[in-house]
Amino acid sequence: MAKITRELTLLNKYGMHVRPAGLFAKTASKYDCDVEVEKDGNVVAGKSIMALMTLEASCGSVLKVTADGDDAEECLDDIAALIGRKFDIPDEQ
Amino acid sequence: MLTLAGLATARGLASGPVYLYRGDEEIPVSEYVIPVGREGDEFMRLKKARADVGRDLETLIGVLSERSQDGQDAKVFEGHLMILEDPILKKEVDKLVVENRINAEAAVKKGIDKFRKQFQRMNDEYFRERVRDLDDVERRLLRALTGFTRSNHLELSSPCIIVADDLTPSETVQLPRDKVLGFATNGGSTTSHVALLARAMGIPCVTGLGFVTQKVKPGALVLLDGNAGTITVNPDERTIADFAELVRKQHESEAALNDGKPAGTLKDGGEVKIFANVHPGVPFGALKDMGARGIGLYRSEYLWLNGEKEPDEETQFEAYKAAAEYVRNLSPDAHVTIRALDIGGDKTVRGITVKENNPFLGNRSIRYLLSDKDVFRRQLRAILRASAFGKIEIMYPMVSCVEEMQEAAVVMEEVKRELDAEGIRYDRNVPVGAMIEVPAAAINARAIAKYCKFFSIGTNDLIQYTMAADRSNDEVAHLYQPTHPAVLTLMRHIIRVANELKLPVSVCGESASDPIVGVLWASMGTDVLSMSATYIPLMSKILRRLTRRDLDEYKELAMSMQNGETGSEILEACRKWMESKIPDLEALLI
Numbered sequence: 242m243a244k245i246t247r248e249l250t251l252l253n254k255y256g257m258h259v260r261p262a263g264l265f266a267k268t269a270s271k272y273d274c275d276v277e278v279e280k281d282g283n284v285v286a287g288k289s290i291m292a293l294m295t296l297e298a299s300c301g302s303v304l305k306v307t308a309d310g311d312d313a314e315e316c317l318d319d320i321a322a323l324i325g326r327k328f329d330i331p332d333e334q
Numbered sequence: 335m336l337t338l339a340g341l342a343t344a345r346g347l348a349s350g351p352v353y354l355y356r357g358d359e360e361i362p363v364s365e366y367v368i369p370v371g372r373e374g375d376e377f378m379r380l381k382k383a384r385a386d387v388g389r390d391l392e393t394l395i396g397v398l399s400e401r402s403q404d405g406q407d408a409k410v411f412e413g414h415l416m417i418l419e420d421p422i423l424k425k426e427v428d429k430l431v432v433e434n435r436i437n438a439e440a441a442v443k444k445g446i447d448k449f450r451k452q453f454q455r456m457n458d459e460y461f462r463e464r465v466r467d468l469d470d471v472e473r474r475l476l477r478a479l480t481g482f483t484r485s486n487h488l489e490l491s492s493p494c495i496i497v498a499d500d501l502t503p504s505e506t507v508q509l510p511r512d513k514v515l516g517f518a519t520n521g522g523s524t525t526s527h528v529a530l531l532a533r534a535m536g537i538p539c540v541t542g543l544g545f546v547t548q549k550v551k552p553g554a555l556v557l558l559d560g561n562a563g564t565i566t567v568n569p570d571e572r573t574i575a576d577f578a579e580l581v582r583k584q585h586e587s588e589a590a591l592n593d594g595k596p597a598g599t600l601k602d603g604g605e606v607k608i609f610a611n612v613h614p615g616v617p618f619g620a621l622k623d624m625g626a627r628g629i630g631l632y633r634s635e636y637l638w639l640n641g642e643k644e645p646d647e648e649t650q651f652e653a654y655k656a657a658a659e660y661v662r663n664l665s666p667d668a669h670v671t672i673r674a675l676d677i678g679g680d681k682t683v684r685g686i687t688v689k690e691n692n693p694f695l696g697n698r699s700i701r702y703l704l705s706d707k708d709v710f711r712r713q714l715r716a717i718l719r720a721s722a723f724g725k726i727e728i729m730y731p732m733v734s735c736v737e738e739m740q741e742a743a744v745v746m747e748e749v750k751r752e753l754d755a756e757g758i759r760y761d762r763n764v765p766v767g768a769m770i771e772v773p774a775a776a777i778n779a780r781a782i783a784k785y786c787k788f789f790s791i792g793t794n795d796l797i798q799y800t801m802a803a804d805r806s807n808d809e810v811a812h813l814y815q816p817t818h819p820a821v822l823t824l825m826r827h828i829i830r831v832a833n834e835l836k837l838p839v840s841v842c843g844e845s846a847s848d849p850i851v852g853v854l855w856a857s858m859g860t861d862v863l864s865m866s867a868t869y870i871p872l873m874s875k876i877l878r879r880l881t882r883r884d885l886d887e888y889k890e891l892a893m894s895m896q897n898g899e900t901g902s903e904i905l906e907a908c909r910k911w912m913e914s915k916i917p918d919l920e921a922l923l924i
Contacts, residue, residue, distance in 0.1 A: 255460060259413035259467050266416065289422040290413070291468075295452045297461050 244309040247317050253327035253334070256299035259290070261328045266290045268319050274310025276320075287320075335570050338543050340518070342563030343529045345868050346538030347581050348495060348516035349574075352567075354552045355498035361476040365440035373435045379689070380431055380438040383478035384418060390474070391415045393808070394521070394542065408544070410467075417471045423449065439479050446472045495556050499547050501528045516558040518546050518565050530613075532560075533866035536624060540565055596665065597625025597874040598863070602881040606856040608873060609671075609864040611842060614653045618660040621867050625874055628668035629661055630790070630864025631842040634713065635676045638683045644709060650716035658724030669725035671790060671840075671864075672717055673769065675709065676731040678702055694798075699732035704741050714749045721761035729790050733768040733775050739785035742766075769842075771795035776824040779831040789832050791860070793843025797821055815901030816845045817854070817908065822892060829859045840864050849876045849919070850908050854892055857885035872922065879916045887911075 253261060269276040269287040276287030280302055285292035287306065298304060304324075308316045327334050368376045391411050399408035417423070423445055430441035446468055453465045493513050500521035517532050517539040532539035538560030550556065550567050557566040557577045566573055598608040609630030610621045614637050621629070637645045637653055645653075654672060661670045677683055678690075678698030686709075690696035703710035717728055730742055746766065753760055768785070770776050771792030779789070793816065798804060800821050803813035815821065832839035840862030845851045847865035852873060856863055865873065880888075891911055895904045913919050 256458075258460065258464055259417075260409055263413050263416040266420075286422055289420050290416045291420045291423050291449050294461070294464060295449065297456045297458055299458060299461075 243311070243313045244307065245313045245317055246305055246307040247321060249304050249306055249321055249324050251298055251300055251302045251304065251324060253324075253330060254300055255333055256302060257293055257296055259294065260330060262290045262293035264323060264328050265293055265320065268323050269316060271319070272308070272310070272312045272316035274308045274313045274316050276316065277307045277309075279305040279307070335573060336549060336567045337564055338546055338549065338567070339564050340540045340543035340546075342560055343541045344517075344532035344537060344539035344560050344866075345872070346516075346536065346560045347577070347584060348538045348558045348560070349577060349581075350493055350495045350515040350556065352497050352550045352552055352554045352556050353494040354547060354550065355496055355501070356547065361473060361480060363439045363443050363476060363480070364437075366437050368431070368435040368437060370435070373432055375689075376435075376438055377428065377431050379479065380427065380441070383438065383475055384424075386478045387471075387474045388415060388418055389807075390521070391418065394544065396808070411544075413467060414471050414474075417467060418475070439476055442472060442475045442479070495558055497546055497550055497556070516556075516560065517541075518543055518556065518558060520544055520546055530866075533868045536866075536868045595878075596627060597870050598627065598877055599874075600877055600881055600885075601879060602883075604882045606877055607840075607862045608870050609840065609842075609862050610867045610870065611864050612657070612867075614657075618657070621660075622663060624867040624870040626867060626870055627665040628862075629657060629664075629670040630840050630862055632657055632670050632672045633676065634672055634674065635681055635683075638675065638677060638686070643683070644686070644712070647712050647716045650713060651719050654717050654720035654726065655723045658720050658726050660724075662724050669727050671727040671729055671767075671788075671842075673729050673731050674700065674717075675703055675713055694804075700730040700738050700742065701732060701734075703730075704738060704745075707745055710742075710745055711749055714746060715753065718749060718753055718760040718764060719758060721764045722759040726761065727765045727767060727788065729767045729769050729788075731769045731792065732772060732795070733770070733782060734772045735774065735778070736781050736785060739768060739782060743785060770828050771799070771843075773800050773824060776828050779828045780835075783831060783835050783837055786837060788838040788840070789828060790864075791825070791828055791839065791841045791843065791855075793825075793841055793845040793855075796824065796843070797845070800824060815905070816848070816851045817892070817904040818901035819896050819899070819904070821901075822896065822904070825855065826858060826893070829855075833859050838862070847873060849873065849922075850905065850912055853877070853880070853885070853912070854888065854908060857889040857892075859889075875922055876912075876916065876919075884915055 251257060257265070266288050277284055278287045278293060278296065280296045280298050283296060285296060287293065306317060306320060391414055395408045395411045395415065426448065427441045427445035430436045430444055431438055436444070450465055450468050453462060453468065456462050493515050495516040495518060496514055497518045500519050514537055516537060517528055519528060519541045520543055521541055529539060529541060538558055540558055540560055540563050543565065546565070554568055557569050557573065559565070569577065596605065598606045600606065607627050608625065609628040610624070610626035611631040611633070612621070612629055613633050637650060657670045661668045676699045678687055678696055679694045697705060717726060720726060730738070733739060750762070765787035767788035767790060768775065768782055769790050769792045770779060773796070775782055776796060783789070797814055797816055801813045801815060801818060803810045805811045805814035829839055838861045841852070841855045841860050842864040846855060846863040847869035849872065852863050852865070853876060863873065888911060892904060892908060895907060916922065
């Protein structure tokens with residue numbers, strides 16, 4: 242079992258609104274590990290679109306993403322890549 | 335100028351000002367405690383509502399991502415789908431129902447409220463705005479749970495195009511019909527009630543437009559093309575001129591058909607009778623314009639769906655009487671076939687229909703009427719009284735066996751005796767028939783015929799029950815095949831029995847209006863095709879190009895393909911044949 246935390250910076254223009262949160266949760270849900278996201282002391286479930294939106298994370302926010310489980314490494318890689326690609330949203334590049 | 339693409343739901347062209355019918359009124363929710371032991375049922379109700387909303391959203395997403403230019407609208411609904419399925423929200427709401435035994439509506443509201451408060455406290459305006467997405471999902475869920483209807487009825491002073499997110503059956507039937515030029519809705523279905531009604535009334539309709547309610551302003555000019563499935567908001571002059579030209583062409587092609595011969599006339603002078611399917615309250619004027627020779631299906635259940643309770647005998651009598659009186663205008667041998675209350679399945683009426691595990695195999699239609707004979711009696715009284723004013727036929731929906739016909743005949747006799755005793759006039763020989771839409775009734779048609787003066791084949795249900803496939807379920811819709819060999823075998827059997835016994839037989843299912851399939855039913859020997867008025871001109875055009883000999887050839891073709899060919903192969907062969915007879919078929923369909 243591995244528990245890994247990474248700090249990831251949101252790069253897309255409008256931050257963690259519906260679509261990015263949805264894509265984040267969808268990506269995290271592909272893995273068996275638990276995923277938690279922390280911002281300014283707020284910790285929420287990483288597989289819930291609603292919880293992620295409540296973080297009120299805008300462009301430039303730093304998220305502490307913790308994955309706990311056998312596939313934690315792959316999961317974080319996947320999420321980091323998604324955030325790096327600005328969620329593939331054309332208008333927010 | 336803005337052009338939006340959706341689904342071509344009801345044919346026709348219309349232009350006019352927008353009447354924006356908003357669906358953002360708050361839905362009242364009361365909270366109550368579920369009795370111990372019933373929380374499982376309540377949980378199932380919640381799950382069903384979620385599944386229904388999920389399916390609607392998926393349909394909408396499918397339509398939007400195919401039809402809209404940038405796919406942005408579809409993405410928003412993908413977000414809504416994720417909110418609907420969010421594990422934390424789900425868990426919260428489930429817990430309220432299962433552990434706290436709170437009713438599903440209140441649980442949904444409470445669960446969403448919790449998040450809504452968090453959003454409303456946010457500093458960033460952009461994030462605060464996201465509360466709208468929550469509201470939208472909540473409204474969908476509450477609508478699915480409560481069957482909520484907007485209370486403010488439409489009040490239209492002049493003709494306009496109704497733009498709405500979606501319309502419930504009761505909202506649709508309450509529309510002032512002479513003022514509605516067209517419908518444009520956000521919702522995605524072509525089989526919704528607004529779609530049915532639009533087709534019945536001959537009103538052009540485009541559905542599946544996604545965000546049309548947010549993209550148009552009240553009073554804006556809209557050009558609506560129900561053939562192509564598009565609307566244009568605030569068109570420029572050139573577009574208006576092009577549209578006017580389109581309208582002119584359509585009128586021209588309709589006028590070309592206006593050679594004085596009745597609708598359904600064949601090239602060699604023969605005739606396939608074309609009747610109309612109607613709802614109570616539909617302005618009958620359109621029927622004559624479209625060429626209907628009678629009313630082959632009068633959906634009486636809309637009198638119930640309208641008020642969401644049983645209409646009293648007088649209300650029913652007035653409605654049936656109006657149809658009976660009107661139908662005399664259509665043709666010398668015209669009649670109106672009133673279908674007895676066809677509820678259950680997807681047509682629910684509060685206080686009448688109850689929750690069933692498998693509503694399509696449950697207490698529907700004639701089964702319901704025989705289980706609540708007071709309702710049945712009141713309806714028969716009203717219909718019989720109306721039969722003094724014009725030619726009426728009565729048909730029983732969802733008949734499965736002769737016992738039902740026998741039991742219904744007993745009730746009919748009792749009602750007639752009652753009317754006799756009261757000295758009320760009615761048509762003593764009012765013909766009674768069965769809708770053949772259950773495979774058991776189709777196979778056993780000869781026995782059922784003994785109790786019938788006519789058959790009316792309801793192909794929607796007959797195909798659905800034969801193939802055991804719900805065509806509104808995308809996963810299995812491909813199995814819903816009107817030309818499947820098993821369906822053709824049943825159709826041939828029903829029609830042959832009817833022809834042998836000289837029993838008039840009509841087809842009133844949606845397939846009757848399909849140029850390929852409807853003509854096939856006619857070729858096989860049905861006396862009447864009954865369809866939504868909008869489709870009559872098209873069917874007339876097709877029939878005008880064929881002779882009786884062509885129809886025989888067509889029937890032979892379909893019947894010869896019963897040796898292992900698939901439903902789609904048969905359909906394809908039929909289409910090819912039709913194209914060989916009518917080379918410009920494609921153009922006629924546009």
